[in-house]
Amino acid sequence: MHFTKSIIAASVVSGVYAATHQIQVGTGGQRVFTPATVDAAVGDTVQFIWVAGNHTVTSGGGSSSAACQPTAQFNSGFLIGNAGQTTNQPTFSMTVKTTAPITFYCAQNQNDHCQASMVGAINPSADNNNANSLVQLQRQASQTKVGSSGVAKKVTGGTVGKGNVIKQKREVVPSRLFK
Numbered sequence: 001m002h003f004t005k006s007i008i009a010a011s012v013v014s015g016v017y018a019a020t021h022q023i024q025v026g027t028g029g030q031r032v033f034t035p036a037t038v039d040a041a042v043g044d045t046v047q048f049i050w051v052a053g054n055h056t057v058t059s060g061g062g063s064s065s066a067a068c069q070p071t072a073q074f075n076s077g078f079l080i081g082n083a084g085q086t087t088n089q090p091t092f093s094m095t096v097k098t099t100a101p102i103t104f105y106c107a108q109n110q111n112d113h114c115q116a117s118m119v120g121a122i123n124p125s126a127d128n129n130n131a132n133s134l135v136q137l138q139r140q141a142s143q144t145k146v147g148s149s150g151v152a153k154k155v156t157g158g159t160v161g162k163g164n165v166i167k168q169k170r171e172v173v174p175s176r177l178f179k
């Protein structure tokens, strides 16, 4: 079986099985990314899909001074999701080029989205004390001044399009398996 295993490993490395990870923007009219984090391999696509409200996904975060401020990596600009619709919603798609944490926020200053912890990460740190963990990103964002989120002017680092909501897999709660 060594032979089979190494073929699979080689294929994954060369990107044959590149996956698309979908993150909803504004689920239930809330100031949220759902899920807020995904683990993605180099070559995978992350597609953000606007399901409700007026939001951005903008790279930024990872330290107190960088929270809710844009970096040059990517920015969707303001896109608007129509609540209740599951098809032809605005999307922003990007290719993952590193397994290092890629952190992002929503730059909507009307109603303080970033300060309400509308942040997330691709490949976040699993260490809750690390600045690139979801816990620390949320903490950094919630401590910034309301109305101060940085708005990046240009769409960069990805492609704006239209897409359909993919039903998210239910989380398997381990305790249920053993009852």
Ligand SMILES: *[C@@H]1O[C@H](CO)[C@@H](O)[C@H](O)[C@H]1NC(C)=O
Residues within 6 Å of the ligand: 054, 078, 080, 108, 109, 110
């Ligand atoms: C979306 O939000 C931005 C930033 O607050 C604002 O400039 C824009 O007018 C809003 N768009 C709509 C259609 O409400």
Ligand SMILES: [Cu+2]
Residues within 6 Å of the ligand: 031, 032, 054, 055, 056, 106, 107, 108, 113, 118
């Ligand atoms: Cu938002």
